Amino acid sequence: NAGVTQTPKFQVLKTGQSMTLQCAQDMNHEYMSWYRQDPGMGLRLIHYSVGAGITDQGEVPNGYNVSRSTTEDFPLRLLSAAPSQTSVYFCASSYRGQSTDTQYFGPGTRLTVL
Amino acid sequence: GENVEQHPSTLSVQEGDSAVIKCTYSDSASNYFPWYKQELGKGPQLIIDIRSNVGEKKDQRIAVTLNKTAKHFSLHITETQPEDSAVYFCAAAITGGFKTIFGAGTRLFVKA
Numbered sequence: 001n002a003g004v005t006q007t008p009k010f011q012v013l014k015t016g017q018s019m020t021l022q023c024a025q026d027m028n029h030e031y032m033s034w035y036r037q038d039p040g041m042g043l044r045l046i047h048y049s050v051g052a053g054i055t056d057q058g059e060v061p062n063g064y065n066v067s068r069s070t071t072e073d074f075p076l077r078l079l080s081a082a083p084s085q086t087s088v089y090f091c092a093s094s095y096r097g098q099s100t101d102t103q104y105f106g107p108g109t110r111l112t113v114l
Numbered sequence: 115g116e117n118v119e120q121h122p123s124t125l126s127v128q129e130g131d132s133a134v135i136k137c138t139y140s141d142s143a144s145n146y147f148p149w150y151k152q153e154l155g156k157g158p159q160l161i162i163d164i165r166s167n168v169g170e171k172k173d174q175r176i177a178v179t180l181n182k183t184a185k186h187f188s189l190h191i192t193e194t195q196p197e198d199s200a201v202y203f204c205a206a207a208i209t210g211g212f213k214t215i216f217g218a219g220t221r222l223f224v225k226a
Contacts, residue, residue: 040218059215100209
């Protein structure tokens, strides 16, 4: 199993540009989520999905869109990038999404918005 | 909503010494407390967890303690080794919920 994979590893955008961060898992997990990691602020939940076709907002959803058309994939879209979105983004998955299920994290995408 | 505070933000110890990281949480309904270790350039990985019906849990050189009354929980690493150097996150969640709230992280340096 590859586990949770993320692409790209690094990305530089200009303010106003759009892009999609890709996330895929091959563990047949129902739950997938996106976090952003900023210095001194830990991991903050952006959006999550409890299954194909179902998504919901986390703590910091503004400026981000998600969709879940398949069990395996959970892309994160930035429609108009802003410098405040400079961060490291992690995708995670777990079996059912219950808080006591172990979350498996991808290697992260480091995004810089100029 | 839940808020998790974590201290210290940076911790430096000599190899062989013990390291302790402390967290407090605000929501008394939280009853599940995982700890994650993040090595350089990688995503966080679960290393140990504790539920609110347990006061202490051990796994080899790591242990977690929980004080529900004070809303405190701690990670203890004994006989530290250089490979323990990483960022450690505490977190809090409610069983059955879909959201986990993380602390800000502690960067642990173990000096050989």
